[in-house]
Amino acid sequence: xxxxxxxxxxxxxxxxxxxxxxxxxxxxxxxxxxxxxxxxxxxxxxxxxxxxxxxxxxxxxxxxxxxxxxxxxxxxxxxxxxxxxxxxxxxxxxxxxxxxxxxxxxxxxx
Amino acid sequence: xxxxxxxxxxxxxxxxxxxxxxxxxxxxxxxxxxxxxxxxxxxxxxxxxxxxxxxxxxxxxxxxxxxxxxxxxxxxxxxxxxxxxxxxxxxxxxxxxxxxxxxxxxxxxxxxxx
Numbered sequence: 641x642x643x644x645x646x647x648x649x650x651x652x653x654x655x656x657x658x659x660x661x662x663x664x665x666x667x668x669x670x671x672x673x674x675x676x677x678x679x680x681x682x683x684x685x686x687x688x689x690x691x692x693x694x695x696x697x698x699x700x701x702x703x704x705x706x707x708x709x710x711x712x713x714x715x716x717x718x719x720x721x722x723x724x725x726x727x728x729x730x731x732x733x734x735x736x737x738x739x740x741x742x743x744x745x746x747x748x749x750x
Numbered sequence: 751x752x753x754x755x756x757x758x759x760x761x762x763x764x765x766x767x768x769x770x771x772x773x774x775x776x777x778x779x780x781x782x783x784x785x786x787x788x789x790x791x792x793x794x795x796x797x798x799x800x801x802x803x804x805x806x807x808x809x810x811x812x813x814x815x816x817x818x819x820x821x822x823x824x825x826x827x828x829x830x831x832x833x834x835x836x837x838x839x840x841x842x843x844x845x846x847x848x849x850x851x852x853x854x855x856x857x858x859x860x861x862x863x864x
Contacts, residue, residue, distance in 0.1 A: 672850030683840055683855040684793065727792055729853075736781055736847045737806060740792035 643667060644730050646741035654749055657718045661744045663728030664710045672731040673704055673711045677724045678743065684727055688713070718748045753777055754856035756841050762862045763831065771826040771859045773841030779854075781847035782824040784816060785840040787858075793840055799824060800847035831863045 646663045653659050665673075676684035688695065690702040690711050701714040711728055725743040732739065754775045763769050773782065780801050785793035798806035799818045813835075815827040824841055838858045845851040 672852075674852050681838075681860075683857045686852050686854060689852055731850055736800075736844060736849070736851075736853075737795055737798065738783075738853055739795075742792055 642742075643739045644728060644741040646726075646728055646744045648742055648744060650745040650747050652747045652749060653718055655718055655720060657748075658714065658716045659718055659746060660712055660714045661726055661728075661746075662710050662712050663730075663741050664708075665730045665739075666709070667730070667732050668706075668709060670730045670732050673702075674729045674731075674738075675700075675702055675711075675713050676727040676729060676740075678727055679724050684740075687726070715746075718746075720748050720750065722746060723748045754841055754843055754854055756839075756856035756859050758859055759857070760860045760862075762864060763828070764864050765831060765833070767831075768827070768829045770828065771839055771841075771861075773824040773826075773856055774822055775843040775854075775856075776822055777843065777845075777854070778821075779843035779845050780821060781844045781853075782818065783842040783844075783853060784814075784824070784826050785842065785855075787838045787840055793855075797826075798847070805847065828861075831861075833863045836861055836863045 673690035675687040678684045694703045699716045703712045728741040729738045782799045784796040787793040797816045817825040840858045841856040842853040844853045
């Protein structure tokens, strides 16, 4: 089993749709969690840190479920510019090592 | 715009060449990282520097040699690379290696080995 797993997609959604991604992790000792966005041939850009209480930033909401060992990202009112690959990343707290999931590709269509 | 700067943006080299990748950040971050990313795959950690000391080497072949001259700079020296080493090399930094602060990435060096 991979340490961090994501559905690779692609998720094809119309503009204005709500879409949700999940990411599961295997190390129960993991301490911190992040969502990154990566456009084609670009670097990963931090989208959100994920906190135990959940957090929201505009159209984006991230949740952490420690009992079931997954994090989620919800995007409301999808825009064309949201089309990208979304990577979850888990920090196992051993020297701040990030392990990435394989990424979920989102394509928002007009 | 990224606050982690990497040069060069693109590099093509032969298997016998020696070259270096450079990374710079001026955010006062004390942890810096090298990652390798192949097409359609996630970034894979290579090295971690904490307070300018190498703290993690993820079993990277010796043809990759990292160097941290000071707290703002991180280099990756390349020698006798193989075609399978062609990839995007990403540098990242974070505030403190002991904390759970997020890592911020540079825009990478796209490396092609002939």
